[in-house]
Amino acid sequence: VDETLLAQAQAKLDNKTKPLGSLGTLEEVARRFAAITGDLSPQVGKKVIFTFAGDHGIVEEGVSLFPKEVTPQMVLNFLRGGAGVNVLARHSGAEVRVVDIGVDYDFEPAPGLIIKKIAKGTRNFAKGSAMTxxxxxxxxxxxxxxxxxxxxxxxxxxxxxxxxIGNTSPSSAIIAAFSRCSVREVTHRGTGINDGALEHKIKVIEAGLELNRPDPNDPLDVLAKVGGLEIAGIAGLVLGAAANRLPVVVDGFISTAGALIACEMHPCVREYIFAAHASVEIGHRMMLERIGATPMLDLKLRLGEGTGAALAMGLIDAGLKVLNEMATFAEAGVSEG
Amino acid sequence: VDETLLAQAQAKLDNKTKPLGSLGTLEEVARRFAAITGDLSPQVGKKVIFTFAGDHGIVEEGVSLFPKEVTPQMVLNFLRGGAGVNVLARHSGAEVRVVDIGVDYDFEPAPGLIIKKIAKGTRNFAKGSAMTxxxxxxxxxxxxxxxxxxxxxxxxxxxxxxxxIGNTSPSSAIIAAFSRCSVREVTHRGTGINDGALEHKIKVIEAGLELNRPDPNDPLDVLAKVGGLEIAGIAGLVLGAAANRLPVVVDGFISTAGALIACEMHPCVREYIFAAHASVEIGHRMMLERIGATPMLDLKLRLGEGTGAALAMGLIDAGLKVLNEMATFAEAGVSEG
Incomplete structure (x- = not known):
């Protein structure tokens, strides 16, 4: 993004009736939003959360607490408006669009559902490449x-x-493939597996990386061999957002795996990303460090769906309102320090 | 608050379509809100931020970057809706009420202004007691x-x-009086003073504590000798909120000084407090530790006014909606893990 626009947005913020920089992160996000969009008075507008759904062959290795049937069950819950992301998106004034990019289930067309199925789930990356x-x-x-x-x-x-269901495993595999971190350092409990299941999950991911040997210098190779269809969709959304100067709010661990793929392909897309929150999943921090993003919130979330993105969108809107609605020292007749 | 109510609220959250505990802080605040109010389905209701305004005799020692005229100027800015707290309260759907509890200025009556002036500011605590x-x-x-x-x-x-203007100085004095921390450990730049001014501010506060010798076992003595009228008003609001089972969202450094006075008077009031955010002011952490509160947000804010409280209220509302609006596993036909 343009340094001149960043400076102009900060100058506008510095005229507002507050000590310099005293609105911290709100100022940072407002400034960057203005620079991304090229508009020094960006209004609160239409917000959409794309929730990509896909199944994972790796589930047959017993890496998750929930059965894979929960993926389509939760898609139907999203379409009825009863899931966490629906509640929090409504709270922030955002729309949820569900993208079936790889669920092992045939959905009827429904409002809010975008059917773009590439395959009925990935293949088991412990036995071969997840995708072509x-x-x-x-x-x-x-x-x-x-x-x-x-x-x-x-x-x-x-x-x-x-x-x-199962998508923390490919996410851990992706960050392990790119970083010097061991699988153990980036693998956590997902929806809540116990110690024994966590040890097993680590071994499965290690075996998958050993078998597939994804090339960290070829992000598409990493994505295809150990990734997921929804992770690929997110990576594409991030790439497309950056290409269109559209600010993109990236949710937690799995979403950041997608954003990381995008950043490894085109490092400049990182400037268009707002990292919503710090996930409980231990590998998330390494992904954020690699992208160079600081999460806005730390609410001990580990639900995914776009729940953290919904909350962060509300904070970004607050930042835009600070930029647009606060009085200047001159307007308010307040003495400057 | 009642442990049984906390457990009942958590049981309700545990039936929602999400892994157990996966909405982290949102679940914590919703559970505690339910227990405070005695309502397991607490609705999003009317929210009011009380912004207490008062002047400080200590300003004549040169502890602040801004002149004391800024206190009434900002009160007028609040009443016109142009300040940070106005913008962020509107964003969260909260009303701002400004309480003149001790400004050295005679305001005309105005909508949104509550005139409860106790004195035209405190006296200079470097030369004697701030208040009787x-x-x-x-x-x-x-x-x-x-x-x-x-x-x-x-x-x-x-x-x-x-x-x-000047109210970080009494706030630092208050936490220094109660804790074993030195003034230096709890004193920071306020609105943005430089290194030399910070050294001077530390010496002024040290001298004020030396002269007044507030008794840490008598919170009212601490408040009167080195506190502020707006800090006292906040302490009273916290006490009154707890007495009325009204959740109270405490803003940053100065507000937490008030909440700390309340907690030192009646330790049980801490259960009614939601700490909004972690302030940039270095003494804030010691206050929060003493109260036993974990801040919801860390947005590098140091504006005060109630800006952080406004943002935190939005998150608390999000937590209440999770408790009330999310579908259960049974309702959504989703398999449990």
């Missing part, structure tokens, strides 16, 4: 296209979310 | 009464805020 390179590209393109459509429609901010 | 014990009690009573009135009026959550 072509499948990974096709899933990326879904996200890229959704971002372009959102921009064309007048959406002013997008958020990422996901649903996919 | 009677003044401190009268200021506490203002806050206690406002909480009771809010409860009677149907307000469901109150927040604290303040305006008073």
């Amino acid at each position: 390179r072509e499948e990974a590209v096709a899933a990326l393109e879904v996200g890229i296209e959704l971002a372009a459509q959102a921009k064309a429609e007048g959406v002013t901010m997008v958020g990422t979310g996901e649903m996919g | 014990r009677e003044e401190a009690v009268a200021a506490l009573e203002v806050g206690i009464e406002l909480a009771a009135q809010a409860k009677a009026e149907g307000v469901t959550m109150v927040g604290t805020g303040e305006m008073g």
Whole structure:
């Protein structure tokens, strides 16, 4: 983003009736939002959270607490408005769009559901590549296209979310593949597995990386071999958002795995990302460090779906209102320090 | 608050379609809100932020970057809706009420202004006691009464805020008086003073404590000798909120000084407090530790006014909606883990 725009936005903030910089993170996000969009008075506009859903072959290794049937069950819950992301998106004034990019279930068309199925889930990466390179590209393109459509429609901010039983395993595999971290350092309890199951999960991910040997210098190789369809969709959304100067709010661990793929492909996209929150999943911090993003919130969340993105969107809107609505020293007749 | 109610609220949260505890802080605040109010389905209701304004004799020692005229100027800014707290309270759906409890200025009556002036500011605590014990009690009573009135009026959550040029100095003095911390460990830059001014501010506060020797076992003595009228009003609001089972969201450093006075008087009031955010002021952490409160947000704020309380109220509302609006596993037909 343009340094001149950043400075102009900060100058506008510095005229507001408050000590310099005293609104901290709100000023940072408002300044960057203005620079991304090229608008020094960015209004609160239409916000959409894209919740990508996909299944995972790795589930057959017993890495998750929940059965894989929960992926389509939760998609139906999203469509009825009863899930966490629905509640929190309503709270922040955002719309939720669910993208079936790889669920092992045939959904009927429904309002709020975008059917872009690339495959009925990934294959088990403990036994081979999760996706073909072509499948990974096709899933990326879904996200890229959704971002372009959102921009064309007048959406002013997008958020990422996901649903996919088993998807902390590919996320841990992705950060382990790119970083020098061991699988153990980046693998956690997902929906709440116990110590024994965690040890097993670590071994499964280690075996998958050993078998597939993804090339960290080829992010598409990492995505295809040990990633997920919803993770690819998110990576595409982040790429598409950056290409369209659309601020993108990235949710927690799994979403950040997608954002990381995008950043490894094109490092400049990191400037368009707002990291919503610090996840309880231990590998999240390493992903954020690699991207160079500081999370806005730390609410001990580990639900995914886009729940953290919904909350962070509310804070970003607050920052935009500070930029637009606060009185200046001159307007208010307040003495400057 | 009642342990049984806390457990009942958590049981309700545990039936929602999400892994156990996966909404972290949102679940904690919702559970405690339910227990405080005795209502397992607490609705989002009327929220009021009380911004107490008062002047400080200590300003004549040159401890602040801004002149004391800024206190009434900012009160007028609040009344016109142009200040940070106005913008953020509107964002969260809260009302701001400004309480003149000790400004050295005669305001005309105005909508949103509550005139309860105890004195035209405190006296300089570097030269003697800031207030008489009677003044401190009268200021506490203002806050206690406002909480009771809010409860009677149907307000469901109150927040604290303040305006008073120079008021980080009494706040640092208060935490130094109660804790074993040195003045240096709890004194910071306020609105943005430089290194030299910070050294001077530390010496002034040290001299004030040396001269007044407030008794840490007598919170009213601490409040009267080195406190402030707006800090006393906030302490009273916290006491009154607890007495009326009204959740109270405490803003940053100065507000927490008031909450600390209340907790030192009656330790059980801490259960009614939601600490909004972690302030940039270094003494804030010691206050929060002493109260036993964990801040919800860390947004590098140091503005006061109630800005952090406004943002935290939005998150608390989000928690209440999770408790009330999310579908259960049974309702959504989702398999439990």
